[in-house]
Amino acid sequence: MSENDRRLHREAALIAGRPAPHVPPRRTKAYRIKDDREAVAVARELAREFAIGAAERDRERRLPLAEIERFSQSGLWAITVPKAHGGAGVSAVTLAEVTAIISAADSSIGQIPQNHFYMVEALRLAGSEEQKRHFFGRILDGDRLGNAFTEIGTRTPVDFRTRLRKENGRLLLNGQKFYSTGSLFAHIVVAVAKDENERVNLVFIDRATPGLDLVDDWTSFGQRSTGSGTVTFDDVEVTAFEVVDHDGVFERPTPMGPLAQIVHSAVQVGLARGALAETISYVRAHARPFFELSIKHGFEDPHTIHAVGDVSIRVHAADALLARAGRLLDAATETPTEDTVAVASIAVAEVKALATETAQLASTKLIELGGARSTLESYGLDRFWRNARTHSLHDPVRWKYHHIGNYYLNGLLPPRHGAI
Template structure:
């Protein structure tokens, strides 16, 4: 038996990660939306525009730069800024519907403001008065927040290794992040980082800050154009006024966790809605009826197709109803936060998250069953619906939702407080 001879030469160094320059700040202030009705009208108008090249963007992994600029400049990224700071302060139900409308035509675009909106919520909950004035003004002017939250190699999703330490009158942050949705195309990158005691804070830094590198290495088969790749943080400095103690939102009862999960569920509901819409269109225009024993002259008269479409629509409406119900529960908890209301909101969102996950995946599978083999051809790119549904619903395991729902109703046990409930 022979053994390979080791090479005495030193191994070549791995190539350095190449960062991508960030976008320029908006040349003009964004539109400021003033009402719930206006927010929905703007979302519907944009969705019609975004739908046109959504399949092509997915096929080519083409980042939606122009579409994202139109999205944030429309004012929709500022609709949750409280009225006291110049925003519309829309209801959570309206927020959920806006995300559903956009996600139905392009779930990557629907997901991109997800973390931005969560950051706005955290600033509202735990930012100082000066921080609220400063960052809310940025948002209303059209500035986009990205995301540097999750880490690839930590023991659990909540085990953060990115650290900050005092540095003169400010702080310095070091670490590596992955699943950094929106960071590549953001104007500011909020970094979740912990202090020596392990307490999470939010370090908000400009996208072009020295030491901040955003790498476009997102290779997932779904949600292809969210650019959710790697953020390298090498001695990134920030002033004290750009550090927000977000751990406080989970020390006391707040809607921080339910809001984060609610937006996730709204994206999934949008994926389901868009998938079903495209299924119906394909069946009407292209699908053939089954052979003579079906007795149908068109695919739209096939009794089994009719049954399956009815089942899909019923389940979609049930999921959307639970999502709207959870929005009302969050609204009540936000207006008068206490243990009981926040727990009820978390459970309501968990219930919605289960059904939106299930209908998104079911709809994506049924599309091909009802449309037929020809629907699998690459020219249609209909598989993007399944890829997007499967990818986005993996954000957190719904199997744990069942456990917390059961504990709540059977044993009167409130769910834990963290970003995943």
């Protein structure tokens, strides 16, 4: 990339958005969560806090800087660090439930650490012991990892132009990323780049490293406060210690793919829970009966009662599938084989498919049953549908059905990658 191209990249991103907010170095060490039960309890406490102001943050596109600091300082961002390295090493069941609890309150906040947990798993599977000690230690202390994975303008979302190359004895990173969820809040930005041998690597870069630029230019109609904007790398000098092989974790059976996807699935489960809870609350408080009925309250409408019952069943089914997928993922983590990883991947695909459709149904019924007044901007109820629809585009549900059907009908194992 020429100097002129780099300058144009930076200028285009800045024109489209705002400079990244200042995230100072961490000043205090995070609380260390001891076990699964505590992790769920802490998540429930934080969810109550995050629900306050969720509609306003969405409406104003306000980045949840204080909330993310509270989130990581609570210890929840370190719950997957292995016990051997001082972490709680919680189960996948617990990780998914924590994500769903937070996402029901604010799905943008629930999504932000998804790539953080993905990179923690990459370190567990492919990092050297020295890298694990260093990065796990920082994560336990409260440092956050951000994602610089996907690029725009390539044939597919997993084609990478970002390059890691040696030049005059230095290891340099150059390229530009979009959909960089979490990087605006990160202490360490993790870039995905190809090396000179065309292997895909993860590069762990301190936020303040010269040549690394972040821009807040995420303008989607949903998940507005995830900070999923642009990251540019302009001759960023890194060391071999900061590089972890990404290809290797998919060249053998590992839980990497289903681990990535169960967090996304849990975001959708949380959205479905949140939309259902809002429906019940709003209908009980505000919905009026149809004028052909002689009933006094909207919540006595038989069609409304039926719709809430239908959505409730689907949400509870998604809950059950999420827990089941977590248990099968835990089994695959304990004994990773072709079969156990495939079973976990299919189970996660099942909950992702159902939860995605249920979240959209629940968020649509919220407006339908609430009536015309429920569309007022002051309520912000449309955010549930916008967030569910936007987040669902991370990877298409139609391909979940394809892999699930091929597995059960034809005995074909799903591919190993981060989207299944």
